[in-house]
Amino acid sequence: MARPDSNGRRLPSLPTEVINRNEPITFSWDGQPITGYQGDTITSALTAAGVDVMGRSLKYHRPRGLLTADYWDPNTIVQVGDEPNVRAGHRRIEAGMEVGPQNVWPSLRFDVRAVNDRFGPFLRAGFYYRTFMRPQRLWPVYERILAQFAPGGEVDPETPHSHHDKRYAHPDVVVAGGGPAGMAAALTAAQAGAQVMLVEHEPLLGGHLRWGDADDIGIADELEAAVRDAGVEVLSNSTVTGRYEDNWVAIVQRSLPLSGERLIKARAKVLVVAPGLIERPYVFAGNDRPGVVLSGAVRRLVNMYAVKPGSRAVVFSANPEGDATASVLEQAGIEIARLVDGRQGETVAAAHGSGRGIAHRVSGVELGDGTTVDADLLVIAVGWTAPTSLLNMAGDRPVYDPTTARFFPGGPPDNVLATGGISGDGTLDELVDHGRATGRLAAERAGVVAHRLRTLTTRSRPVEDPEPPWPGDHRLPLTRDPHPELFRSSTHGLVDFSEDISSKDLMAAASEGYDSVELVKRFTTATMGPAQGKLETVNTVAVLAEARGESIAEVGTTVWRPPFAPITLGALAGRVFEPTRVSSIQPWHNRHGATAILAGQWIRPDHYGDPQAEVRNVRENVGIIDVTPLGKLDLRGPDVPHLLGLLYTNKWMQLPVGGVRYGMMCAEDGVVLDDGVTGRLTDDHYIMTTTSSGAATVWEWAEMWLQTERPDWHVHVTPVTTAYTSINVAGPRSRQLVERVVDGIDLSPEAFAYMQVRRGTVAGVAQCFMWRIGFTGELSFELHVPAGHGLHVWEALLDAGADLGVQPFGLEAQRIMRLEKGHFIVGQDTDALTTAPSTGMTGLIKTDKNDFAGRPELVWALEPEARAGAPLVVAIQTTDPTIVPPEASQIVRPGTNEILGRITSSRFSPTLGRSVSLGQVQPEVAAPGSVLTIQLIGGDRIPARVMEHHAHVDPEGERLRG
Amino acid sequence: MAEPPFESPVSTPGPTGAALTLIDESASPKLVVRRFPDGPDGPDVAFGRAAPVGGALVVGIRPDEWWVLGDGNVDMDPALTMVDLTHGRAQFRLTGPAATTALETVCSLDWSDPMMPNGAATSASVAKVICDVVRDDRDGVASYLLLVDRSFAQYLFDALRDAAGQPSLR
Secondary structure (H helix, E strand, O other): OEOOOOOOOEOOOOOOOOOEEEEEEEEEEOOEEEEEEEOOEHHHHHHHOOOOOOEEOOOOOOEEOOOOOOOOOOOOEEEEOOEEEEEOOOOEOOOOOEEEEOOOOEOOOOEHHHHHHHOHHHOOOOHHHHHOOOOHHHHHHHHHHHHOOOOOOOOOOOOOOOOOOEEEEOOOEEEEOOOHHHHHHHHHHHHOOOOEEEEOOOOOOOHHHHHOOHHHHHHHHHHHHHHHHOOOEEEOOEEEEEEEHHHEEEEEEOOOOOOOOEEEEEEOOEEEEOOOOEEOOOEOEOOOOOOEEEHHHHHHHHHHHOEOOOOEEEEEEOOHHHHHHHHHHHHOOOEEEEEEEHHHOOOEEEEEEOOOHHHOOEEEEEEOOOOEEEOOEEEEEOOEEOOOHHHHHOOOOOEEEOOOOEEEOOOOOOOEEEOHHHOOEOOHHHHHHHHHHHHHHHHHHHHHHHHHHHHHOOOOOOOOOOOOOOOOOOOOOOEOOOOOOOOEOOOOOEEEOOOOEEHHHHHHHHHOOOOOHHHHHHHHOOOOOOOOOOOOHHHHHHHHHHHHOOOHHHHOOOOOOOOOOOOOHHHHHOOOOOOOEOOOOHHHHHHOOOEEEEEOOEEEEEEOOOHHHHHHHHHHOOEEEEOOOOEEEEEEOOOHHHHHHHHEOOOOOOOOOOEEEEEEEEOOOOEEEEEEEEEEEEOOEEEEEEOOOOHHHHHHHHHHHHHHHOOOOOOEEEEOOOOEEEEEEEOOOHHHHHHOOEEOOOOOOOOOOOOEEEEEEEOOEEEEEEEOOOOOOOOEEEEEEEHHHHHHHHHHHHHHOHHHOOEEOOHHHHHHHHHHHOOOOOOOOOOOOOEHHHHOOHHHOOOOOOOOOOHHHHHHHOOHHHHOOOOEEEEEEEOOOOOOOOOOOEEEOOOOOOEEEEEEEEEEEOOOOEEEEEEEEOHHHOOOOOEEEEEOOOOOEEEEEEOOOOOOOOOOOOOOOO | OOOOOOOOOOOOOOOEOOOOEEEEOOOOOEEEEEOOOOOOOOOOOOEOEEEEEOOEEEEEEEOOEEEEEOOOOOOOOOOOEEEEOOOOEEEEEEEOOOHHHHHHHHOOOOOOOOOOOOOEEEEEEEOOEEEEEEEOOEOOEOEEEEEEEHHHHHHHHHHHHHHHOOHHHO
């Protein structure tokens, strides 16, 4: 096991380090135990342990070591346990963590696919497009093979689901970036009274100060303390990944304990963009060789983690940060073999290695003058990329400044402000001052936005004060330090480390005509890998400009789109909300062994063990079913009959108090929308029922007509589906049972006939109503009781009817019985093309009414020529009574495959001892007695017959009227 | 036969910590009141606002529509439409310093004081279920009443309980 400091790469304790040397942590790398310290990243711990190669490149499978040693490092993306694509420069080590390389086979040391490197000249950009386009029919084969070369880690299908929170927030100001300018902005905005969220990508606030010296860290600590004291909500280890319309800001938070990533959907009144700058690589031969690192990586490794990245270095510097890095190296005891000054025209031409394969670390650096210097470390400090992603997403088009060799904001919208390095240079004090001015402006503008929002809503108190004027931007701009334009040496090298795209690839693409920046991006995939342009965009543009012989400003840049940083699918999904509904009796169903079924959002009892027995008990004794999901609308007002007449196809003006009527509803195209019964409780009070799945649709349908077409009608519609627990008592003994629990209602057939409604008390529960209808075709009483007493009434019925053989029955038994009775179900026996005449219930379509929804279409649909081509719902019985044709079986013309219809409902009837079905058939075979041919799954064909009535059982309706 | 007791639509207890409590108040009376545009006036409580009237809490929840919550004596014209939804809607009370944060995990609305002050009311999708929400503080502590179709009660209660147990509120 490698100790944290066993090979001399771990430096003695430094005042700037973030590791805890009292807490050694052991994890594994590629199966071997490694020990680091608490606070180490995977990259720092591996580097301290002497691991130089941490992965292989995408296409050529070249060995790769650290480049930036932070989140954006394209070379150190690893697998951690069952989690792929982990950024090793960012993820802290944990005890027992299993870390391994990605994109290698069979091993990191010996990767077979490294043979691609030998064939590099044949695998230039566009290779796949050209090679696998033809013949087109072979693409499925190509696809399977290419899938084997897909990069990235592996996800175990057995991986348990992780928990992901989601949160919505409406802060006044979101500050993206917790460097000195960002912290200053957040602090000042909070001090001005704004509610502020400060989002920092790294676990620690401070930005570049965190890898600076002890003084820098002292300043960062001081600013952070002030920020927290001011009440700023600090989200460290979190990233603003996207900015959308109206400052809808997506934040991915990684710092939650006991949870995976959390997506915060923040609606910021003002967004402050302060991401700092990202150091840019240099393009030259061998620039991806392990041992070639950026200056920021060196300072992070040495100052934060006390790790030496090499022993003898060449430093190629074109800025003060590079010079400072040379000092850091010297202080760490690393020999500076040569300082190459880019400001003086000096350059490096190539990094040479000491061997082949895994040991391919830098051993010598070839300079621009042709000399070669022995070194195992080449430090690059040639400039910066301004990560303008969030500004781009806000509509800003960055502008290139050749004097500083980087892009600057072009002019974001008023509710987006930029500060810090992305806006310019200067001393630390100047950056902080700019941040403060930005925070002040952000708070002022957020105040105006808040005033507008308060004025718009009815919820907040009346807003009396006038809207304040929009604050102008009077910030003093930051200075811009001159910087040489250093993008590519005299040699070619990699531009996009993630995608293995070289400067030679880009130039070749340009020469083939892919010479706009957007085209070259898509043709070569440059900037489209995991780094998403953070490191390679400017170099891509620069190489393209060189190829075109134009300036970078003329070439322009690509548009950066969300996400700024990758986000897990779990975080995007967040908390999974799948609303479910239950009746007040559901706990009883659960306790009594009911098999549940999800019907729409409703959890319902499908059966209690034997649905066929449940049917027989209803037919012979009495059963009760929980039909609470039946949609119920309370209709009140003098114009209810007019509304009913408008919604239903039949007539409603003469329905007496105490009466119940069945109705069918059509949409304006005459297609059946819903059906149900409506009862009249008092002069101005009705209860309408709908199908269980159609309740919301019918409510909206009624409101649409009332609010848009008939606003003069006095009708109030109130959904009361679950205000009542609904219980259907069905069977020849149902009257006996109901009589035992009802007070004040004469249940005799003379006093309470079929299709009537009564109100009264059931099992001591007042305010109930009941009607004599039923879906089963049996003598039925449907009880509707206040839901807070539903379980009580259910149990009272079971207690009262024990000697009558009362048993509960479920949805399946009801389906069987309604099919025996020939009742169709809207949406199952009808479809989106089924007009009312196709149901066979033409008697319900009263075209002599003045108007109703769907009337014009239905007048036409009833014409003989329209009927000739429209299918009909019919009852069907197979010749062989034991065969139950599956629902959706096709009805075909004998001897052909011509489809004449389909089975829509099908069950075995325990009452008849045979199968029964409903189906839709063409008119030519819809007449009673017509012989049908049903094609079963598997191809067998069986004969069947169209029945005279929809009802297979009791077509005369004697049972239900009993 | 005496009327049986009201059966709660939820079978699980809510959190009762100092940061947040969640209580089922579904048994409390709930009357929905509506007026026709040319009919008599309803309670004098504006749309989007709630106020105590005659011992009840009257909530202007939609234009020309009010909730009358709790026992009370609210003087109303009989020509108004009144539907007793005590059994049709569950009512939960979410109270505590963390109540707003809990709501932020299940609903996208802005629950901050300026936008949803005490006495404000709104309809909202909470955990993907349509609810009426009333800010009804208790002794200066943020408190929200949530009214939801009774059939969704157990689901919503569990969703709120789960939200209350999120890592940042533990």
